[in-house]
Amino acid sequence: MAPKQVNSFPSVPLKDELDIVIPTIRSLDFLEVWRPFFEPYHLIIVQDGDPTKVIKVPDGFDYDLYNRNDINRILGPKASCISFKDGGCRCFGFLVSKKKYIYTVDDDCFVAKDPNGKDINTVEQHLLNLKTPSTPFFFNTLYDPYREGADFVRGYPFSLREGVPTAVSHGLWLNIPDYDAPTQLVKPLERNTRYVDAVMTIPKGAFYPMCAMNLAFDRELIGPAMYFGLMGDGQPISRYDDMLAGWCSKLICDHLNLGVKTGLPYLWHSKASNPFVNLKKEYKGLFWQEEIIPFFQTLTLPKECDTAAKCYVELAKLIKEKLNHIDPYIVRLADAMITWIDAWEDFNPPAEAVPAVANAKKDAVPPKKSK
Numbered sequence: 432m433a434p435k436q437v438n439s440f441p442s443v444p445l446k447d448e449l450d451i452v453i454p455t456i457r458s459l460d461f462l463e464v465w466r467p468f469f470e471p472y473h474l475i476i477v478q479d480g481d482p483t484k485v486i487k488v489p490d491g492f493d494y495d496l497y498n499r500n501d502i503n504r505i506l507g508p509k510a511s512c513i514s515f516k517d518g519g520c521r522c523f524g525f526l527v528s529k530k531k532y533i534y535t536v537d538d539d540c541f542v543a544k545d546p547n548g549k550d551i552n553t554v555e556q557h558l559l560n561l562k563t564p565s566t567p568f569f570f571n572t573l574y575d576p577y578r579e580g581a582d583f584v585r586g587y588p589f590s591l592r593e594g595v596p597t598a599v600s601h602g603l604w605l606n607i608p609d610y611d612a613p614t615q616l617v618k619p620l621e622r623n624t625r626y627v628d629a630v631m632t633i634p635k636g637a638f639y640p641m642c643a644m645n646l647a648f649d650r651e652l653i654g655p656a657m658y659f660g661l662m663g664d665g666q667p668i669s670r671y672d673d674m675l676a677g678w679c680s681k682l683i684c685d686h687l688n689l690g691v692k693t694g695l696p697y698l699w700h701s702k703a704s705n706p707f708v709n710l711k712k713e714y715k716g717l718f719w720q721e722e723i724i725p726f727f728q729t730l731t732l733p734k735e736c737d738t739a740a741k742c743y744v745e746l747a748k749l750i751k752e753k754l755n756h757i758d759p760y761i762v763r764l765a766d767a768m769i770t771w772i773d774a775w776e777d778f779n780p781p782a783e784a785v786p787a788v789a790n791a792k793k794d795a796v797p798p799k800k801s802k
């Protein structure tokens with residue numbers, strides 16, 4: 432029985448281990464309030480919308496900024512799998528990063544305070560979540576057993592106390608909650624004021640609505656599954672970018688015995704997007720999901736799928752085969768999932784790839800600009 436890991440916050444920023452990916456179609460002024468926590472890290476900014484618009488990055492940050500022209504130049508025909516005019520474009524940042532961990536955050540999210548009035552360093556908490564094990568096979572009723580001041584409760588099998596590696600850390604939001612359009616419409620003034628001091632592993636076999644506003648993950652474990660789909664311009668659906676990635680990544684985490692955590696850290700979500708615009712963007716998802724989610728709930732991947740990429744390719748095939756009756760879009764989506772994996776492997780060659788070829792491809796990506 433392995434000694435229980437007692438976790439403490441990483442003492443220094445782990446800038447060599449983590450990139451921060453920000454999709455934006457507006458402004459990056461929000462970075463000012465995050466400076467104490469974000470400045471040590473490399474930012475990958477994915478500028479959506481009009482590439483001729485100049486989006487200013489506040490001085491002092493180390494960043495690469497990619498607009499649509501860069502994405503097209505770098506990916507060539509494979510750029511077709513990256514959404515345009517939807518926050519899902521952020522997954523381009525996941526593709527080009529070279530770091531083990533990714534933290535992705537929206538540009539209308541700010542630093543929240545904990546009940547003691549202390550500013551919450553979301554990066555630190557996410558790293559802690561990712562660096563400590565998950566417990567998907569048996570629920571610990573005292574929540575995260577690896578946390579200071581907690582442990583496994585009586586009756587928790589000792590054979591399961593080592594836990595499994597954590598692949599995803601899903602943070603939450605105070606103020607504007609991530610509601611769908613119908614809920615936003617009927618509860619326009621509702622604000623989330625409840626700070627729940629807990630981190631929980633989402634049990635194996637359970638799915639969840641993954642929101643990308645405050646999300647971190649281990650690229651090496653689950654990166655290939657973090658594709659944010661074909662959304663926005665020219666597509667029949669939007670605002671289901673992170674939902675798709677959530678369903679796919681959770682199925683694959685369950686298959687590979689990896690963990691997904693939700694809860695701390697919180698951030699402050701400031702902007703309520705227009706519920707009528709959102710309804711138009713997401714309405715197909717509201718009814719498609721009633722069929723898509725049971726598909727994921729009843730799916731078993733073959734045991735030969737022993738990496739996230741292999742699982743993802745198999746999943747794309749099954750989606751194309753089993754869900755194409757929903758809408759012709761599903762076929763395009765499944766094809767785009769394969770294109771994504773092709774692009775992923777151009778930048779992140781599988782271990783068995785020929786080093787010479789892999790290096791040539793990897794070096795073909797000059798960033799647009801960095802400081």
Ligand SMILES: O=c1ccn([C@@H]2O[C@H](COP(=O)(O)OP(=O)(O)O[C@H]3O[C@@H](CO)[C@H](O)[C@H]3O)[C@@H](O)[C@H]2O)c(=O)[nH]1
Pocket residue numbers: 453454455456457478479480515516517518519520536537538539609642643644663669670671672673702703704
């Ligand atoms: O066309 C676009 C629209 C937005 N973005 C960037 O994406 C994020 C989120 O945008 P926004 O805050 O307007 O969206 P919300 O309604 O608050 O939240 C949705 O976004 C996803 C979570 O991230 C999910 O779909 C919903 O929860 C901002 O950074 C925008 O700048 C974009 O790049 N292109």
Ligand SMILES: [Mn+2]
Pocket residue numbers: 537539700702703704
């Ligand atoms: Mn928002």
